[in-house]
Amino acid sequence: MRAPVSWLGEYVEGAPVATGREVAASLVRMGLEEEDLHGGDITGPLVVGRVLEFVEEIQKNGKPIRWCQVDVGQNGQRVTEGTPQGIICGATNFAVDDLVVVVLPGAVLPGGFAISARKTYGHVSNGMICSAAELGIGSVGSDDSNAADGIVVLQSFLGEQDAAKLTPGDDAIELLGLADEVVEVTVTPDRGYCFSMRGIAREYAHATGGTFRDPAAMASAAANTSGYAVQLADEAPLNGRMGCDRYVARVVRGVNASAVSPPWMQKRLTQMGMRPISLAVDVTNYVMLALGQPLHAFDVSTLRGAIVVRRAQAGEKLRTLDNVERTLFSEDLLITDGGTAVLAIAGVMGGATSEVGASTTDVLVEAAHFDPTSVARSSRRHKLTTEASKRFERGVDPDITALAAEMAVNLLLEFGGGAADEGVTDVDHRPARARIDLDPSLPARLIGLPYSSEQVIESLREIGCDVLEPTWSGAGSGSDSASVSAPVSKALSVLPPSWRPDLRNGPDFAEEVVRLRGYDQIPSVLPQASSGRGLTHGQRVRRVLANTLAEQGFVEVLTYPFVSAQSHDDLGLPAADPRRTTVRIANPLSEQAPLMRTSVLSTMVEALRRNVSRGQRDAAIFELGLVTRPDGEPRVAPIPGTLERPDNATLGQIMAAVPPQPRRVAFVMTGDTDPAGWWGPGRPADWTDVVGAARALASALAVELVVTADDHAPWHPGRCARLELADGTLVGHAGELHPKVVTSLGLPSRTCAAELDVDVITAASNVRVQARELSTYPVAQSDVALVVDEQVGAADLESAVRQGAGEMLESVSLMDIYRGGQVGSGRKSLAYRLVFRAPERTLTTKEVNGLRDRAIAAAAAAVGAVQR
Amino acid sequence: MSGTNKSYDPVEVSTLDPAALDAAVTEALTAFAAADSLESLKTARLAHQGDTSPLSLANREIGALPPTAKADAGKRVGMARGRVARALAERQNELEVERDARLLVEETVDVSAPVARRRLGARHPLELVSERVGDIFVAMGWEIAEGPEVESEWFNFDALNLGVDHPARQMQDTFFVDPPDAGLVLRTHTSPVQVRSMLERDLPLYIVCPGKVFRTDELDATHSPVFHQIEGLAVAEGLTMAHLRGTLNHFVEALFGQGLETRLRPSYFPFTEPSAELDFRCFICLGSDGSCRTCGGTGWIEWGGCGMVNRDVFQACGIDPDRYTGFAFGMGIERALMLRHGVKDMREMVEGDVRFSTQFGMEI
The missing domain is CATH 3.30.930.10 (Bira Bifunctional Protein; Domain 2)
Incomplete structure (x- = not known):
């Protein structure tokens, strides 16, 4: 919403003279956020000029330009003192002796357009004759669509009478009000009344201490029964509220069809960002901007019967003013002609057939009050937001309806002639506004400032509330002297003003009090929080996981969790894989990715590809995040509505309908993991790096990880590690990706990846590690090479060795894996270094050999290992 | 028959001659000072402190002196050997310090060369x-x-x-x-x-x-x-x-x-x-x-x-x-x-x- 500073000044008396920025700052304090500042950005010389003569020269492109001699007086004369100013002009809508607006060298037009003398079309042009667009004052006529490009001829723009008073050289900035700044503010949904100059001026008065002059403080013609027939026939009110509870209709006949609105009104409309169109339309817009009441003007000659306001019927259609044929919804509230022909979607937009046009002489002015919900729903259903719907949705003052119509009628009569009908229709079903009790200590308790009752009452009265103070029991009526002066009720009784439907309870009033008395007064007090327990175990685990991966060389990324169904195929997921079951977005940004990811890996692929394509051939990335894993059963989350806590059963249903969203960590790498450099060659990433990283994560959290071979998409069936807890709970998978997956995803070959369930790791790590006593006796090493079949996993072999070696075994390391002639085909030799240590003595060689032999025997028994 | 019964005059033993002792010491000190490496110092040590060095020979001859001359000769030889030993240790130390310093210079690397043996990752x-x-x-x-x-x-x-x-x-x-x-x-x-x-x-x-x-x-x-x-x-x-x-x-x-x-x-x-x-x-x-x-x-x-x-x-x-x-x-x-x-x-x-x-x- 815009507010010209000059217009504000008209409605607020006694406010200090202020620049646009100062006005904006005042409004910001009242809760109207500054969006922009317009205007006020012309610096002179900009003067009145009289065209003395011109020569029209036709250019190569066939278009004429005019070489003009213009009298710009003595004051305006800059470059060619004393002689007429020679100026080139491309427009032709002016004649000799016309008064025009001339911008002279040294001036700056809106948009930082600096003017200087320049050579053009074979002449030196000392300035420019200005169009309305160049001055930012809208159009200069109503019938020419390019009017804004035309030169402003002051005799027609201001009228002959006013123009006659002008002398060439007069300052045109002041004359045209171009110094006037326009403040643009954002209006929050609770302040519908600020979609009017009346509302913004009221706030400006609050901010500055000026006196608000209500433009609606005038008398309106009394309603009678001889006005245009109007029936309010809403048979399906929404939420029990009538779609239309007040409808004022006024008729003005014999309006001059070719009359245009006066320049001051055109200028204001333009300042407000609207285009002047015709007198009737301009007047309805002007009144709406001034008072906040949207109006509609119907051409009376197109109407056949009474105005009937009703809900739509199935199949009804309306071609709206924007020339779109719309099928109406049965909930739409309509303005109809005699109940049949649809004239308008109430409060949203009128139809084309009843529109006032170039030949309209008899105008019916509609001022109505529509239900905000009804208008909001129609506006949304039709995807049609209009100046009217914006205001009705947020609530229009229901007490201003007749006044707005009165103002429109008066303006039509003043500038278009004609006569108003005696008949004044005002169908008025306004519900009574309720008084609300307010504990006067509430604002103080909520804000933390000691507002007195008097201050509270004063603030509420200032914003237009009718406040009744607590009723006191009469003196002497009580027997107990202490109760003589005690109020019967401590509460104030507050009737909010008609334009403030947002004021419904104590905190609403508290906000008004603090708003008027200043948010800057609110002190700063740090509350003493109840003792917190710090981060949860899960939160700490996530930091450890992320930091460990970063230390392992992985860079954290945050990808969008959206995938396509195709991505499941690309990952080679089997048809029945539960990872194909997910949640679909009804309105995705891209139809290419309408599904929620079921694995974090699936969305990291693109980031990896992007790194490679940007030249980062060695890339390792990780992501921690949620995946969506519904069980496939369709569930509906009830929506029990606002204001009340749902019962436990309903809450249970809501929570159960939210799909499980386990947290995962995934990492993927390609290229060299150890970089090449002057120190030697790089080392390409392979499956050991991702399995190693997974093991590092487990170690970082003191979780034992069991690693076995698995065949699980999207991994290489021979290079896929299954990661489990000691109790067999699946943690995740790691290894090299399947070559087909790598191809279909467009990844570099041998890309390796892992995905782990963070929730499982979190639970497994949530135990207190019990410390072992550290023995200080010497260690004894024993090396042993064991030959097993190729199929035997190292994990199984090691497990048998550990079990056989017993308690004294401190550590076991796999030092070498050998395949070759010496062990036979299909066999491999694993060389281990066993380290033994006893808690309270030095082990003898004999003892160590014995333990080693038991380890060998256990390995032989478990996996058929033979000592090499 | 050799002249073993003949009264032994220490003055007659040339190596125990004070002048000869002084000369041997001077010669040793000169040789040590001239040694420019631990290797040449080792050679000089063998020559002037080894078993066949003049001072070692002189020391051995003390035993053959009559008791009246032993104390005097022992004192002189001991002082001479002490001077040589101290000079040797001093030079040994000097040369070791030199060697250590040289080693450090020889082992110097360009620490400004960029090193990134492992890649570090990062958090978002x-x-x-x-x-x-x-x-x-x-x-x-x-x-x-x-x-x-x-x-x-x-x-x-x-x-x-x-x-x-x-x-x-x-x-x-x-x-x-x-x-x-x-x-x-x-x-x-x-x-x-x-x-x-x-x-x-x-x-x-x-x-x-x-x-x-x-x-x-x-x-x-x-x-x-x-x-x-x-x-x-x-x-x-x-x-x-x-x-x-x-x-x-x-x-x-x-x-x-x-x-x-x-x-x-x-x-x-x-x-x-x-x-x-x-x-x-x-x-x-x-x-x-x-x-x-x-x-x-x-x-x-x-x-x-x-x-x-x-x-x-x-x-x-x-x-x-x-x-x-x-x-x-x-x-x-x-x-x-x-x-x-x-x-x-x-x-x-x-x-x-x-x-x-x-x-x-x-x-x-």
């Missing part, structure tokens, strides 16, 4: 900011609460006083789960976590809720359909807007710098009443530069919305609004990153280019 700066903010509140005794990203409509809207007709519930702002009547959305803010906390946790309650949120905005330099928020909620008896301001002042100072002035402006949110917007003094220009690019010349940085929890929200969460009051606030993590670290384009945060995260390291 949004996560680091989020953790940092979380730590600020944890330090004040608050806790961090989290919740699902696919959320029920009731938790995301109704419980927060955003009724069915609220504009935010339209498809142009919110991602709905298919079918649209399933009552599920991608959460549009982290406020549903506050609702869950109010329903599940005991009062008083002091929580912050960081997390991913979703709006149907196309990705560009300043918008992303997926972004991060951190919201706070305090519910207790007697909380006021002054407590809200105190909390946010501390938050701003902890994240952007000590002493930054804050400003509250009236605003509107369905879930708070009274509501406010919080601005803080531009930490770049402190309000003194009309062309400052960080604050747009206004001197203030818009930081987030806040207010006192609406009674309707308390009622939906089963909290007695006459007994408890509370405040809530919400800020964008992306905005914090852009402000603090001059990130200009939102796209860099979502593309996953490793160069982006790497420049921030592991702590922000």
Whole structure:
């Protein structure tokens, strides 16, 4: 919403003279956020000029330009003192002796357009004759669509009478009000009344201490029964509220069809960002901007019967003013002609057939009050937001309806002639506004400032509330002297003003009090929080996981969790894989990715590809995040509505309908993991790096990880590690990706990846590690090479060795894996270094050999290992 | 028969001759001094201190002297040997020091050569900011609460006083789960976590809720359909807007710098009443530069919305609004990153280019 500073000044008396920025700052304090500042950005010389003569020269492109001699007086004369100013002009809508607006060298037009003398079309042009667009004052006529490009001829723009008073050289900035700044503010949904100059001026008065002059403080013609027939026939009110509870209709006949609105009104409309169109339309817009009441003007000659306001019927259609044929919804509230022909979607937009046009002489002015919900729903259903719907949705003052119509009628009569009908229709079903009790200590308790009752009452009265103070029991009526002066009720009784439907309870009033008395007064007090327990175990685990991966060389990324169904195929997921079951977005940004990811890996692929394509051939990335894993059963989350806590059963249903969203960590790498450099060659990433990283994560959290071979998409069936807890709970998978997956995803070959369930790791790590006593006796090493079949996993072999070696075994390391002639085909030799240590003595060689032999025997028994 | 019975005159033994002893010592000292390496010193030592060296021979001959001469000769030989031994040790030490110094010079490497044997990864700066903010509140005794990203409509809207007709519930702002009547959305803010906390946790309650949120905005330099928020909620008896301001002042100072002035402006949110917007003094220009690019010349940085929890929200969460009051606030993590670290384009945060995260390291 815009507010010209000059217009504000008209409605607020006694406010200090202020620049646009100062006005904006005042409004910001009242809760109207500054969006922009317009205007006020012309610096002179900009003067009145009289065209003395011109020569029209036709250019190569066939278009004429005019070489003009213009009298710009003595004051305006800059470059060619004393002689007429020679100026080139491309427009032709002016004649000799016309008064025009001339911008002279040294001036700056809106948009930082600096003017200087320049050579053009074979002449030196000392300035420019200005169009309305160049001055930012809208159009200069109503019938020419390019009017804004035309030169402003002051005799027609201001009228002959006013123009006659002008002398060439007069300052045109002041004359045209171009110094006037326009403040643009954002209006929050609770302040519908600020979609009017009346509302913004009221706030400006609050901010500055000026006196608000209500433009609606005038008398309106009394309603009678001889006005245009109007029936309010809403048979399906929404939420029990009538779609239309007040409808004022006024008729003005014999309006001059070719009359245009006066320049001051055109200028204001333009300042407000609207285009002047015709007198009737301009007047309805002007009144709406001034008072906040949207109006509609119907051409009376197109109407056949009474105005009937009703809900739509199935199949009804309306071609709206924007020339779109719309099928109406049965909930739409309509303005109809005699109940049949649809004239308008109430409060949203009128139809084309009843529109006032170039030949309209008899105008019916509609001022109505529509239900905000009804208008909001129609506006949304039709995807049609209009100046009217914006205001009705947020609530229009229901007490201003007749006044707005009165103002429109008066303006039509003043500038278009004609006569108003005696008949004044005002169908008025306004519900009574309720008084609300307010504990006067509430604002103080909520804000933390000691507002007195008097201050509270004063603030509420200032914003237009009718406040009744607590009723006191009469003196002497009580027997107990202490109760003589005690109020019967401590509460104030507050009737909010008609334009403030947002004021419904104590905190609403508290906000008004603090708003008027200043948010800057609110002190700063740090509350003493109840003792917190710090981060949860899960939160700490996530930091450890992320930091460990970063230390392992992985860079954290945050990808969008959206995938396509195709991505499941690309990952080679089997048809029945539960990872194909997910949640679909009804309105995705891209139809290419309408599904929620079921694995974090699936969305990291693109980031990896992007790194490679940007030249980062060695890339390792990780992501921690949620995946969506519904069980496939369709569930509906009830929506029990606002204001009340749902019962436990309903809450249970809501929570159960939210799909499980386990947290995962995934990492993927390609290229060299150890970089090449002057120190030697790089080392390409392979499956050991991702399995190693997974093991590092487990170690970082003191979780034992069991690693076995698995065949699980999207991994290489021979290079896929299954990661489990000691109790067999699946943690995740790691290894090299399947070559087909790598191809279909467009990844570099041998890309390796892992995905782990963070929730499982979190639970497994949530135990207190019990410390072992550290023995200080010497260690004894024993090396042993064991030959097993190729199929035997190292994990199984090691497990048998550990079990056989017993308690004294401190550590076991796999030092070498050998395949070759010496062990036979299909066999491999694993060389281990066993380290033994006893808690309270030095082990003898004999003892160590014995333990080693038991380890060998256990390995032989478990996996058929033979000592090499 | 040899002349063994003949009286032995020590003077006759040339090596015990004082002059000869002096000469031997001088010769040894000269040889040591001339040795320019530990190797040549070893040769000199063998020559002048070895078994066949003049002084060793002289020492051996002392035994053959008559008792009357022994003491005198022993004294002279001992002194001579002592001088030689000291000179040797001295020279030995000098040469070792020289050798050690030379070794260090020889072993010198170019430590300025770039080394990166292992690649270090990095955390995403949004996560680091989020953790940092979380730590600020944890330090004040608050806790961090989290919740699902696919959320029920009731938790995301109704419980927060955003009724069915609220504009935010339209498809142009919110991602709905298919079918649209399933009552599920991608959460549009982290406020549903506050609702869950109010329903599940005991009062008083002091929580912050960081997390991913979703709006149907196309990705560009300043918008992303997926972004991060951190919201706070305090519910207790007697909380006021002054407590809200105190909390946010501390938050701003902890994240952007000590002493930054804050400003509250009236605003509107369905879930708070009274509501406010919080601005803080531009930490770049402190309000003194009309062309400052960080604050747009206004001197203030818009930081987030806040207010006192609406009674309707308390009622939906089963909290007695006459007994408890509370405040809530919400800020964008992306905005914090852009402000603090001059990130200009939102796209860099979502593309996953490793160069982006790497420049921030592991702590922000």
